[in-house]
Amino acid sequence: MKWFPVLLMVSGVAQMHMQVQAQTQTQMQTQTLIAPQATTPASNDRVRLDDLKGLLIDKTEVTIAQFARYVKATGVQTRAEKEGGGFEYVAGWQRRAGWTWQRPDGVPPSSLDLPAVHLTFAEAQAYCQWAQGRLPTASEWQRAAFTELRRDPPAPWVRGKTYAWHTGDSPQGANTSDPDPWPRAAPVTQTKAGVNGLHDMGANVWEWASDARGDERRTMGGSWWYPAYQMKADVEAWKPADFYAVYIGFRCVYEK
Numbered sequence: 001m002k003w004f005p006v007l008l009m010v011s012g013v014a015q016m017h018m019q020v021q022a023q024t025q026t027q028m029q030t031q032t033l034i035a036p037q038a039t040t041p042a043s044n045d046r047v048r049l050d051d052l053k054g055l056l057i058d059k060t061e062v063t064i065a066q067f068a069r070y071v072k073a074t075g076v077q078t079r080a081e082k083e084g085g086g087f088e089y090v091a092g093w094q095r096r097a098g099w100t101w102q103r104p105d106g107v108p109p110s111s112l113d114l115p116a117v118h119l120t121f122a123e124a125q126a127y128c129q130w131a132q133g134r135l136p137t138a139s140e141w142q143r144a145a146f147t148e149l150r151r152d153p154p155a156p157w158v159r160g161k162t163y164a165w166h167t168g169d170s171p172q173g174a175n176t177s178d179p180d181p182w183p184r185a186a187p188v189t190q191t192k193a194g195v196n197g198l199h200d201m202g203a204n205v206w207e208w209a210s211d212a213r214g215d216e217r218r219t220m221g222g223s224w225w226y227p228a229y230q231m232k233a234d235v236e237a238w239k240p241a242d243f244y245a246v247y248i249g250f251r252c253v254y255e256k
């Protein structure tokens with residue numbers, strides 16, 4: 001299956017997704033918000049990929065709680081905050097006032113373990129560098145997502161096996177637009193841990209990778225807005241590097 005840059009891609013599938021969007025919007029509005037709680041992933045929540053030069057990778061997408069620590073330390077203000085809010089796709093890209101990494105859907109988040117979104121490629125890369133890492137290449141990300149690279153993985157995972165899905169032999173347990181418990185983004189450890197013990201390498205939110213194509217950067221894994229097929233390894237998606245939206249987050253890798 002061939003995929004196109006998001007600004008073109010979305011026009012061809014807008015009808016289907018508008019229905020999903022409308023449905024999930026309603027579900028979100030009727031959700032009862034609970035007080036945010038952070039069971040903040042610590043820096044040891046990384047997985048060593050023994051068969052990928054020992055590269056370490058975040059077990060989850062970077063969370064609101066983690067990004068908040070970075071902002072507190074650096075004083076960074078993101079473009080979505082400065083420019084009036086991030087984007088959502090409803091019959092075209094629409095800017096949503098007040099939608100930022102702190103409030104992905106414009107309201108206080110139900111959990112601080114939701115993925116940090118509404119961040120450009122450069123903002124994601126700056127976070128990773130602050131955390132003494134970097135964004136993964138698409139190749140690194142793909143190997144981590146689909147091939148079991150741990151030296152001694154727990155059952156049922158098989159070292160060296162490449163799986164059809166990041167969740168294993170089926171897409172069950174991921175947060176897609178297919179039937180599942182999550183109408184929009186899920187807190188990062190609520191979904192099934194997959195290949196290499198990683199959560200949400202497929203779906204939940206897209207993840208920036210460092211591969212460049214002109215002013216675009218590659219994004220990996222699909223999001224909660226798409227059906228499971230968008231998580232497949234042959235999906236190739238690119239987005240303008242300076243774009244920020246409710247569907248795009250990231251995770252980092254570390255050399256040591």
Ligand SMILES: [Ca+2]
Pocket residue numbers: 061200201202203204205206207220221222
């Ligand atoms: Ca993801």
